[in-house]
Amino acid sequence: MSYLYQLEKYKTNNRYKCPNCGKSKVYTRYVNTMTGQHAPYQFGKCDRLNNCNYHKYPNNNIDVTSIAHLSTVAKPKEKPKEYLSKTDYATKLYREFENNKFVDYLCSKLGVKNADKITIDYMTGTGAEGSTLFPYFDSKGNLVTYKTMLYDVLTGRRNKEKFGRYLYQENRHPIPLYGIWLITKYPDLPIAIVEAEKTAQMMRIYNPYFLWMATGGSNMLNPSKLYPIRDKKIVLFPDQNQYEYWSNILNKIKDRYIDIDISISRECEIWYENGLIKEGEDIADYYNNSYKFDHRLQQMTKINQ
Numbered sequence: 001m002s003y004l005y006q007l008e009k010y011k012t013n014n015r016y017k018c019p020n021c022g023k024s025k026v027y028t029r030y031v032n033t034m035t036g037q038h039a040p041y042q043f044g045k046c047d048r049l050n051n052c053n054y055h056k057y058p059n060n061n062i063d064v065t066s067i068a069h070l071s072t073v074a075k076p077k078e079k080p081k082e083y084l085s086k087t088d089y090a091t092k093l094y095r096e097f098e099n100n101k102f103v104d105y106l107c108s109k110l111g112v113k114n115a116d117k118i119t120i121d122y123m124t125g126t127g128a129e130g131s132t133l134f135p136y137f138d139s140k141g142n143l144v145t146y147k148t149m150l151y152d153v154l155t156g157r158r159n160k161e162k163f164g165r166y167l168y169q170e171n172r173h174p175i176p177l178y179g180i181w182l183i184t185k186y187p188d189l190p191i192a193i194v195e196a197e198k199t200a201q202m203m204r205i206y207n208p209y210f211l212w213m214a215t216g217g218s219n220m221l222n223p224s225k226l227y228p229i230r231d232k233k234i235v236l237f238p239d240q241n242q243y244e245y246w247s248n249i250l251n252k253i254k255d256r257y258i259d260i261d262i263s264i265s266r267e268c269e270i271w272y273e274n275g276l277i278k279e280g281e282d283i284a285d286y287y288n289n290s291y292k293f294d295h296r297l298q299q300m301t302k303i304n305q
Contacts, residue, residue, distance in 0.1 A: 004032060004033060004034065005031065005032060005039055005043070005057070006030065006031065007029075007030060007031075007044075007045060008028055008029050008030070008031045008038075010028075010224065014028075014029075015027060015028065015255070015256070016028075016029060016041075016044070018044075018048070018052060018054055019041060019044075019054070020046060020052055020054035021046060021048060021051065021052035021054065023046070023258075024255070025252075025255040025256075026046055026047040026048050026052075026255065027044050027046055027047070027054075028044055028046075029041070029044040030044055030057065030058055039058040042056055043057065043058035044056065047256070047258065048258050050259070081172070083142040083143050083144060083173070084143040084144070084145065084146070085143070086141075086143050089123075089125065089133075089135060089146065092125035092126060092127065093123065093124070093125050093126075094124045094125060095126070099126070100124070100126040100130060100131075100132055101130040101131070101132070101151050101152070101153040102124075102132040102151040102153075102156070102198070103115055103119055103126075103132070104153045105151060105152075105153050105154070105155075105156040106118065106119070106201070109156065109288065109293060110202065110205050110293055111293045114205045114293075117204075118201045118202075118204050118205060119201075121185070122134070122182075122197075122200070122201050123137070124201075125146065127148045127163070129150065129162070130150070130153075131148050131150040131162070131163050132148070132150070133146050133147070133148055134146060134149065134197040136175055136176055136178055137176070137181040138173070138176040138180065138181065138228075139176065139180050139181060139183060139228035141184075144172065144173045144174075144175055144176060145166045145167050145168055145172065145175060146166070147164070147165065147166050147167075147216065148164070148165060148167070149163055149164055149198075150162045150163045150164075151198070156288075158198075166216075174224065174225075175216065175225075176228075177193065177213040177214065177215065177225050177226075177229075178200060178213055178216055179200055179211070179212060179213040179214060180225075182213075183211065183228070183229060186211045189209070189211040190209075190210055190211070190232060190233035190234070191210065191211055191213060191229050191232045191234045191235070192207070192211070192212045192213070192235050192236075192237055193212075193213050193214070193221070193234065193235070193236050193237065194212065194213075194214050194215075194237045194238075194282060194283060194284075195214060195216075195217065195218050195238065195239050195242070196214055196239075196282065196284075197214045197216065198284065199212075199214060199283065200212040200213055200214040202284045202287070202288070203283060205300075206287040206291070206300075210235070218238070218239065218245065218246075219245075221236075221246060221249050222249065222252075223252055223253045223255075223256040223257070226253060226257070226260070230260050232261070233261045233262075234261065235262070235263050235264070236250060236262070236264040236265065237282070237283050238265075238268065239268060239280060239282040240268040240271075240277060240278075240281055240282065241272075241280055243264070243266055243268070243269050246264060247264055250264050265283075267283060267286070268282060268286070271286050276289065277289065
């Protein structure tokens with residue numbers, strides 16, 4: 001069945017003040033599917049289902065002529081959006097006999113057993129010239145894309161002149177949070193979100209009481225990415241110098257999901273002020289500076305207070 005009006009698709013700047021409860025940025029308006037024009041303001045739906053539940057469909061505003069036109073004109077079928085082949089990606093997964101500079105760095109920094117654990121959990125792959133593949137599966141296990149990165153085997157620093165790109169496909173889906181597929185494996189863990197895939201992997205060992213995910217970039221955090229985990233406890237850990245920017249995004253997230261349990265950490269700013277990390281570094285840099293792996297004792301040994 002075709003409808004003349006439908007709720008406007010979500011964008012960052014098209015949520016309005018609810019005419020019933022008065023809350024800002026929670027009200028979705030109806031739009032005409034033929035013209036794209038908004039219905040009168042009173043026709044819409046409040047996102048606050050528990051606290052307001054206002055919903056009014058423009059039944060009295062329907063153009064009968066337009067409905068007759070909709071019933072006779074067949075809409076063209078949209079080409080289905082395709083995902084990347086998980087079978088093809090499986091051939092790129094890290095293997096011990098392959099050269100992967102990032103995994104070698106993890107082994108030296110965290111130990112072989114810990115490196116194996118996180119490369120298996122995060123489905124790490126190997127690309128050309130010893131580069132690393134970070135896959136982006138969505139919460140349903142579909143492979144949306146993957147990123148190719150090249151690291152220095154000794155320092156773990158990224159080579160910004162080589163790779164550092166996503167593999168896109170035609171009609172691509174929105175890029176999810178890196179590691180979000182692991183919520184089915186670790187359903188009881190609270191979520192920690194950082195910027196870099198490398199940081200998420202290393203923090204999974206440094207602090208296993210969180211399930212660590214990554215945005216893939218400082219500007220890649222947005223409310224839509226958090227939809228599959230909106231009922232989880234979430235903590236944001238922005239890189240140094242990104243606290244204010246992520247705080248602004250946090251406000252948008254709270255406007256979108258009224259009851260979400262989410263907070264943000266200032267730890268990187270505090271560590272920078274105390275000279276424990278450098279400008280632009282992140283939470284994993286602090287732990288890398290403060291801990292080392294003792295291969296004889298098979299445990300993390302603290303070397304700095």
